[in-house]
Every structure is written in C-alpha cells, then in structure tokens.
Amino acid sequence: MAWYPGAVKMELQPESDSQPAIKPTQFILHSIVGPWSPQRTYEYWRDSTNLESHFGLGYDGHLGQYIGTQTRADATGAANRRADGTGAVSLESASNLQASDPWTDEQVETIIRLGVWLHETHDIPLRICRTASDPGYGYHRLHDAWNPDDHSCPGPARVRQFHNVIFPGIVARANGAPSSEELDMDDQQVFNAVWMKDAAPAPSRSGTKKTNPTWSPVSFLREIYDLVATVNDNVKALAKRVDAIEKKG
Numbered sequence: 071m072a073w074y075p076g077a078v079k080m081e082l083q084p085e086s087d088s089q090p091a092i093k094p095t096q097f098i099l100h101s102i103v104g105p106w107s108p109q110r111t112y113e114y115w116r117d118s119t120n121l122e123s124h125f126g127l128g129y130d131g132h133l134g135q136y137i138g139t140q141t142r143a144d145a146t147g148a149a150n151r152r153a154d155g156t157g158a159v160s161l162e163s164a165s166n167l168q169a170s171d172p173w174t175d176e177q178v179e180t181i182i183r184l185g186v187w188l189h190e191t192h193d194i195p196l197r198i199c200r201t202a203s204d205p206g207y208g209y210h211r212l213h214d215a216w217n218p219d220d221h222s223c224p225g226p227a228r229v230r231q232f233h234n235v236i237f238p239g240i241v242a243r244a245n246g247a248p249s250s251e252e253l254d255m256d257d258q259q260v261f262n263a264v265w266m267k268d269a270a271p272a273p274s275r276s277g278t279k280k281t282n283p284t285w286s287p288v289s290f291l292r293e294i295y296d297l298v299a300t301v302n303d304n305v306k307a308l309a310k311r312v313d314a315i316e317k318k319g
C-alpha cells in the first residue's frame with residue numbers, strides 16, 4: 071500500500087487491513103458538507119460510519135490519509151473497486167454545509183500536488199474519466215455509477231474549479247510547469263520569459279519562414295513598428311508629389 075508523503079498518516083482500522091487491494095486508476099474528488107479538519111474527518115470515518123475516503127482535506131490545505139492508495143476505500147460507489155481489481159482513490163474536502171463554496175487556494179494547491187503524485191506513483195493518465203471505468207481524474211457527480219444517491223457533490227463551484235483550474239493544473243505541473251511558489255521571477259525575468267521567447271509562428275508572408283519558423287513577440291513588435299514607419303514615410307512623400315502636381319496644374 072502507498073502512503074502520500076504530503077499527508078499526515080491517520081490509518082483507519084480495521085478497514086486498512088481488512089479491505090481488498092486495488093490497482094488505483096482514478097482520482098475522484100468530493101466535498102464532505104462540513105468545515106472539517108483531516109482529524110475530524112478521520113474521527114467521523116472511525117466512529118460514525120463504515121464508509122471512508124483515502125484522503126481528507128481541510129480548508130487550510132492540510133491533508134490526512136486514512137487508507138493506503140492500493141487498498142479499497144468506500145466513497146465513490148461502483149468506482150471503489152471493480153471486478154478487474156481496479157479502483158478509485160478518493161479525496162473528501164472541507165466545505166460549507168451546502169457544499170456551495172469553492173475550494174480555497176490552499177485546497178486547490180494540495181489537490182494539484184496530490185494529483186501529480188498519483189500520476190507519477192500509480193500512472194493515472196492525465197485525462198478526465200470519459201466513462202465510469204475509464205482511468206483518469208474526476209469528481210463525484212461526473213458519472214452516475216459513482217453517485218448512486220445522486221449527490222451534487224462536490225458542488226457546482228467546485229466542478230467549475232475542477233475543469234478550469236485543478237485538472238489543467240495537474241496536467242501542467244505533471245508536464246514540468248513550475249508551481250507559483252517556484253515562480254520567483256523579477257520583472258526582467260518575466261519580460262524575457264514572455265517577450266523574448268522565440269516560440270510564436272513566423273508571419274505567413276515572412277521571407278525567412280523556412281529558416282526562421284518562430285519569432286519572439288519582441289520581433290513582431292519591432293517588425294510592425296518599422297513597417298508602419300516606412301508606410302508613413304511613403305504616404306508623406308506621395309502627398310508632397312500630389313501637392314506639386316496640383317500646383318503645376
């Protein structure tokens with residue numbers, strides 16, 4: 071079984087030893103409909119129900135892990151463990167009592183990091199699950215088979231965040247993009263990274279397109295400025311000639 075180094079281990083027994091192994095192929099997000107810390111969520115799983123998730127995430131971004139990721143946890147209906155032995159890693163997260171609030175910045179960052187770790191550790195592919203059994207990333211209400219009780223979990227604001235911020239963030243980070251903390255750049259470095267980056271496709275009428283297929287944004291600006299100045303000079307010269315012709319006539 072695998073324990074995520076970024077989480078506090080709060081092993082849940084007897085489930086951790088008694089539940090069958092899975093090969094984790096999915097990562098599915100939930101809201102627990104309570105403003106709970108990882109410890110409070112652990113106590114709920116231990117004392118009040120025989121359900122449980124692998125992870126519990128507080129508002130402040132702190133994470134607890136209750137079950138190893140290669141053991142079944144019971145949070146996501148048919149995705150917990152399928153007949154072929156594959157199953158979903160589940161994360162419950164603190165929310166308000168209506169599950170209507172967005173994840174905090176700290177929660178978003180923790181989810182992205184865990185998502186990258188699951189990709190690197192268990193080879194979960196970087197895509198949104200296309201069907202209930204398709205390997206990838208998702209949230210509780212994405213597929214009916216995961217959600218037999220028809221919950222709105224994790225709530226509409228968080229579904230939007232999943233599509234706009236979290237999943238793209240996992241993909242970008244897994245492909246080597248730096249985190250915001252690692253992006254410690256001064257103004258000159260930001261300018262160079264954006265304006266000097268030689269990556270934009272060359273203009274369609276560029277004479278050197280074959281040998282110089284990409285330009286930096288700064289090259290575009292200079293080229294356009296020079297071209298406009300030349301056109302301006304030509305128009306002025308043309309106006310003078312028109313004046314002269316008029317005077318002669």
Ligand SMILES: [Zn+2]
Pocket residue numbers: 099100101210221223224
């Ligand atoms: Zn849920």
